[in-house]
Amino acid sequence: MEPQRLKAGQGWEWIKQGYAIFLKAPLLWIVLLMICLVAAVGLSNVPVVGEPLLSLLMPVILAGLMFGCRALEQGEELELAHLFSGFHRQTTNLVTLGGISLVSQFLIFGVMMVAGGAALVGILMSGQPDTDPNVLMEALAGASFAVLLGLVLFSVLMMAMQYAPMLVFFNEVTPVQAMKLSVRAFTHNVGAMLVYVTTFMFLAILASLPVMLGWLVLLPLVFTSLYASFRDIFPPVKEDKQIANDAFMPGKDTF
Numbered sequence: 001m002e003p004q005r006l007k008a009g010q011g012w013e014w015i016k017q018g019y020a021i022f023l024k025a026p027l028l029w030i031v032l033l034m035i036c037l038v039a040a041v042g043l044s045n046v047p048v049v050g051e052p053l054l055s056l057l058m059p060v061i062l063a064g065l066m067f068g069c070r071a072l073e074q075g076e077e078l079e080l081a082h083l084f085s086g087f088h089r090q091t092t093n094l095v096t097l098g099g100i101s102l103v104s105q106f107l108i109f110g111v112m113m114v115a116g117g118a119a120l121v122g123i124l125m126s127g128q129p130d131t132d133p134n135v136l137m138e139a140l141a142g143a144s145f146a147v148l149l150g151l152v153l154f155s156v157l158m159m160a161m162q163y164a165p166m167l168v169f170f171n172e173v174t175p176v177q178a179m180k181l182s183v184r185a186f187t188h189n190v191g192a193m194l195v196y197v198t199t200f201m202f203l204a205i206l207a208s209l210p211v212m213l214g215w216l217v218l219l220p221l222v223f224t225s226l227y228a229s230f231r232d233i234f235p236p237v238k239e240d241k242q243i244a245n246d247a248f249m250p251g252k253d254t255f
Helices: 010-023 026-044 050-073 080-087 091-125 133-141 144-162 164-171 175-188 190-208 215-233 240-248
Strands: none
Touching: 010 026, 010 050, 010 190, 010 215, 026 050, 026 080, 026 215, 050 080, 050 091, 050 164, 050 215, 080 091, 080 164, 091 133, 091 144, 091 164, 091 175, 133 144, 144 164, 144 175, 164 175, 175 190, 190 215
């Protein structure tokens, strides 16, 4: 399967389509995202294993949110159970995807350390960044190349992970192949992605003005518009009813 090449203006259409999906169940979207945030904060505060476990489970949770979008698109109701759909279908591959992402992050930090950013990486990986601005500025001053290299590598990782969980969950693509397809989807649609990201940056500023209350809408829109872009770039190839049955009935891919 090859990602579709779309016009730049489609980036705005993704946001419009995502907003339409959000309006089908606005209150429940807010509740689901609040549950995810509270769970993520709680898990990340668990010493040693919390943050790595969160990275492993992120694709699983994202797949559940995307399945909720698919349900609304098909005229069904959004349910709390959709959040756990990733634990019923393609779970092993989704966790593997999270593991690849986690290892990649450590490798990128390693490359940054070799490139002269050891002090900065030490601060970032400490879990408690130094609050002394002089120490931080000194670390940044000696790691300009490492920072630039890290930004490039993390950008590539972000592109690889953008659609990979959905490709694994909906299209049964292997984790590595899903990451390759995700990167190609981004590079094939640079114009649309630029419009999409620029618009979101503007909306983020607006959402932050009324005491951050706008994020109650913008945060769900991040996920619903992501689904809209995925649906546009990768048209569905499997029957939605079969996916629904797999997602709500644990099978061979469940732990």
